[in-house]
Amino acid sequence: MKPFVLTLAASAAALSPSVALAEIPDPVRAMIDAAIESGDPDAVATVIDLAKQTNPDDVAALEAIQGEFDVQMQANAAAEAQAEEDAMRNAGLLDNWSGNGEIGAFRSTGNSSNTGLTASITLERVGIDWRHKLTGLADFQRTNGVTTREQFVGAYEVNRDISDRLFAYGLAQYERDRFQGFSSRISASGGLGYRVIDNERMQLAIKGGPAWRKTSFIGGGTDSALAGLAALDFDWQITDTIKFTEDASAFIQSGNSTYNSTTGLEAALGGNLSARVAYVIDHDTNPPLGAVSTDTLTRFTLIYGF
Numbered sequence: 010m011k012p013f014v015l016t017l018a019a020s021a022a023a024l025s026p027s028v029a030l031a032e033i034p035d036p037v038r039a040m041i042d043a044a045i046e047s048g049d050p051d052a053v054a055t056v057i058d059l060a061k062q063t064n065p066d067d068v069a070a071l072e073a074i075q076g077e078f079d080v081q082m083q084a085n086a087a088a089e090a091q092a093e094e095d096a097m098r099n100a101g102l103l104d105n106w107s108g109n110g111e112i113g114a115f116r117s118t119g120n121s122s123n124t125g126l127t128a129s130i131t132l133e134r135v136g137i138d139w140r141h142k143l144t145g146l147a148d149f150q151r152t153n154g155v156t157t158r159e160q161f162v163g164a165y166e167v168n169r170d171i172s173d174r175l176f177a178y179g180l181a182q183y184e185r186d187r188f189q190g191f192s193s194r195i196s197a198s199g200g201l202g203y204r205v206i207d208n209e210r211m212q213l214a215i216k217g218g219p220a221w222r223k224t225s226f227i228g229g230g231t232d233s234a235l236a237g238l239a240a241l242d243f244d245w246q247i248t249d250t251i252k253f254t255e256d257a258s259a260f261i262q263s264g265n266s267t268y269n270s271t272t273g274l275e276a277a278l279g280g281n282l283s284a285r286v287a288y289v290i291d292h293d294t295n296p297p298l299g300a301v302s303t304d305t306l307t308r309f310t311l312i313y314g315f
Contacts, residue, residue, distance in 0.1 A: 033060070033067050041071075045078060053078055097136050108132040108143075111285065113310030119301050120188040123157050125150030127308050140168040140176075148306070160186040174204040178216050180238070187227055189304065190297030194224045196260060198238040212244045220260060226297055236262035250277040254287075265295040281314040 033041075037060050044056040057075050061068050097105065111129045129146040143165050150158035164182040171177060178201070184194040200218015207214075220238040225231045240258035247253055254273040260266060273287035289306040296302055 033064065033070055037064060037067075041074060048082075050079075050082060094137060105136070106132050106134045107315065109312050109314040111310040111312050113285075113308060116307050119304035123150055123152055125158055127310065129310075138170045140170075142166045142168075156187075158188060160184075160188075168202065171201075174207065176202045176204070176216075178202050178218070180220075188300070189291070189293065190227055190300040192225045192227055194222065196220060196222045196236075196238075200238065210246045213241065214243075215239075215241045220262075222260060222262065224265075228297065232264070234262045234264060236260045236266075251275070252277075265293055267294075268292040275312065283312045283314070285310045285312055 040056050041053070041060065044052040047053075054075065057071050060071050064071070108131045110131075111127070113127055114124060116124050125148060127146070127148045129144070132143040134141040144163070146160075146162045148158055148160040150156065162182070162184050164180065166178060166180045168176045168178050178199065180196070180198045182196040184196075185192060186194075198218055198220035200216060202214055202216030205213045205215060217237070217239040220236040221233070222236050223231060223233045238258065238260055241255070243253075243255040245253040252275040254275065255271070257268075257270045259268045268290075269292075270290045271287055272289075273285055275283050275285045277283045285308070287308045287310070289304075289308065291304040291306075293300070293302055
């Protein structure tokens with residue numbers, strides 16, 4: 010990095026005769042070199058500010074060094090951003106996936122009142138304009154050899170950015186829950202979404218559009234209906250280790266509408282591991298005979314991110 014500093018000093022010296030006579034003392038130059046080698050803009054700014062105070066005759070040269078450093082940092086950032094974009098554009102179908110897996114226990118009330126095991130996985134792939142998300146969840150309980158809870162959910166969602174905040178989405182979802190009275194429920198929806206809040210600490214996205222649902226009941230028979238979907242996804246990084254999440258959705262249709270809310274609190278444990286407690290509410294306005302309208306579930310899980 011020292012040749013870089015010398016080049017900057019030479020540029021400063023070329024600014025005017027008075028600057029040309031300015032020579033930065035070796036100890037000061039050494040401190041500036043060390044700050045630049047660290048790549049920390051704050052450190053460089055602090056050292057140069059101190060150098061200006063102790064070497065007022067060298068202010069022009071020092072400002073030139075600061076200016077050239079800032080230009081170099083901007084060029085490096087632009088190059089890194091371009092390299093990242095090129096990598097995304099050239100990535101294969103199986104590249105750039107990330108996600109997390111959860112496993113833990115739950116306690117339920119409503120159609121069943123017991124404890125059991127829960128497991129889920131979430132995979133996400135983020136591209137330049139596209140986002141793909143795969144989710145799978147399973148809750149299963151057997152008591153004295155008898156299954157008392159059996160719920161499976163799988164979903165695939167794709168987003169296509171229209172602008173910085175506006176996006177189009179497509180969703181396909183499969184559910185199975187014998188204790189809510191259906192052997193399968195297939196849902197498909199497409200529409201528009203908007204990122205209301207999108208920063209490092211907080212994200213809020215809403216979406217909505219028409220939907221189609223087909224339900225196969227345990228007692229026999231099926232039902233197909235057009236519906237509307239409204240949903241929100243809220244994430245709040247309260248501190249570096251604590252995160253609050255809220256995912257809510259509503260499939261609204263004649264006959265039976267479904268509302269779901271999952272409220273979670275996550276605590277980082279170190280590395281890729283974190284703990285999560287989540288409270289889930291599932292509500293059907295007109296459930297099958299023998300099923301109650303509202304199920305609640307409290308999950309305690311460990312999450313491993315990858």
